[in-house]
Amino acid sequence: MIASYFVIIPLLSGFVLAMSGKRNKFAELVALITTSLLLFLSVLLFPLINASGTIFYQLSGWKVPYTISLVVDNLSAFVLFLVSLVAFFSTLYSIGYMRRFSSLSNYYGLLMLLIAGLNGVTITGDLFNLFVFMEVSLIATYALVAFQGEAEHYEAAFKYAILGSISSTLILFGIGCVYSATSSLTLMQISIKSAETPVLYLAYGFFLTGFGLKASMFPFHSWLPDAHPSAPSPVSAMLSGVLIKVLGAYAMIRVFFMVFQKSSLVLETLLVFGAITMVVGAIMAFGQNDIKRMLGFSSVSQMGYIIFALGLGTPLGILGAIYHMLNHAVLKGTLFLDAGAIEMSEGTRDLEKMTGKSDQTVYVSTLMASMGISGVPPFGGFFSKLVIIMAAIYSGKYIYALIALAVSVITLTYYLKMLKKAFPSTGDAKIPSSMKSVLIIMSLLTLITAILFIPSIREVTLDKVVDCVTNREVYSQLFMAGGN
């Protein structure tokens, strides 16, 4: 029953907000209550899963091949926690940041729909339902990208919507192929049946292209640096922080590692294109002057790390990918929120025109997050990159390890450039206290994530997620056992 709350609560508050008209205070209150409730519930999931195993919930009173099921295993719980964390801080930040816009209830309503879609993708146990929730979150995203209502925002949203609809069509084609090959849409049943019929290469191709487009993998990365900076800053944090991870990386992990049999062709593709993605993103980010656009290219580059680590296919590589998902969500969330604060006090996003009016708090938190994302030791980002590079070395891919190391250095360079240009002196422009507190907590989180690397803590957190990914049998046995 707790699994279905993750979709019901944000949908409910989304529709209540859509009805509420111009009551801005009410909209903020409802959104804040919803996201904090979701955060609380997602934390509550961990002891529940520890105590009673995977939560398996069948909707509408039917049994599993005939109905939609919700499955919360360790991987889902982890990603749910990620979504709820970034969503909570984005909402808290929005209260200070979004006051200058009108029609706030529309904004919060769309944000709630986005969260509902992401949660749905994360917990669903049905292939087609995954597609539906993906579309729910994407359509909310298209509207949010265009929310600020300037010419270039509409342009970015249009570009994003067209590419998104192409990738959705490809995914639906893939779903058709899978259904015709296995005559099932329940993910767990497919994972049993696909062991018998390994010839699903057509579906692999469709899914790889579709999810790759959503994860901004190399040939399809061009929409991200347009779309993510065009959204309001808290939404950019949501998009870069969790949306590309849930729709891209999480969906890839679920489909290619847990449902289909491990195919060396897919892994090879992920490895090569992930490596290209991280190089291309880093090189493109180097030449940018728009601060949020640079962060967008940096997201492309970091997604390259995650895809590359998945392509290694070893348990250590998966650990690196999952750990980097967490770190990147926190770090890129912080950086986009910082960029919003800088934009608010400077009045511009152009690095050349900045005069250093920003607050001391913004400076410190930007510094911490930049250091974290470029992999400087005490921060979480360092350890996840370390794990990824170690995984590459252990599986004998020395050249790739070298590339990952080099990209990390390039990352440090362009973040240092950003820091130098954005903060020449310490200013004293005031930002609202709700925004300030979010920045402080988020930048502390960039340090706290490093704790997960300590082996005894890692065993009870990240290693469980990795176990969940690598043990396909456990996932398919859920189907045999039945639920409720």
Place this chain on the structure above:
Amino acid sequence: MAEKHSGMTLIVKTITRFTVWLILLYGIFLMIHGHLTPGGGFVGGLVVALSFIHMKLAFGKKGPVKGSGKTFLHALDSSGALLFLGIGVAAFFAGLPFLSNFLPKGKLFDLFSAGTIPILNFAIMLKVGAAIFLVFIALNLYEHGSKAGNSEDSKNEKREGE
């Protein structure tokens, strides 16, 4: 012929006065028989919305349906979705999973049977009818400063239970 810029010619207006009721009734018919024959909430809602759009096209801005009912349509739109969710949640109180059919199912092929499904169809009809008409209004009578893209995105949610 075009002395007034409101709507189409007299012939169209006169015919519309008769046909619009038929279209509306047909939409409701499709919705009510949704659990027995092809149709259901989505199709019924579309046809209901078409009847209003028909009226709007024939009579123009000064027609019987005023353009200022937008807030009411928004409320209708959201209440359809909330009704759907509410029926889904009501199953919790009967001790069943989300969206379970907790009402007596009646006899097969009866008009009043199938438990909650006709109510869900009604909710979908509200949602779809209001949303399609809102999209039409937003795109047709485009006002400056209004965001046209906000109402239609929520349309997908109601089918997720199926």
Place this chain on the structure above:
Amino acid sequence: MGLYLLSFILFLVGLYGVLTKANIVKIILGSGIMGYAVNLFLILIAYRSGGTFPILLPGKDPGLMVDPLPQALVLTSIVIELGTTALLVALAVNIHKHYGTLNVRKVRRLKG
């Protein structure tokens, strides 16, 4: 098999429209064609030779019906496409308002 290939070719026609046309309305139509192609594909994989429509009527044998599940999927995907298309059209209206053109080659305020 040939029919599946034909529906994939229809998809490619839509993709061609999206990628090469300059007019925004034509791009939206292209994305619509892609959607129809995938719907056609789903309907085709549900077909079985000699099957009838999958609606239970009094005195009808359920064993002879075609697979109803992909048809339900198609209904849902039509709804989703409707939402996406409405959003795309709304964006196109706004783009026309701000740029004064529907030619994507002139809609280039974003660098890169």
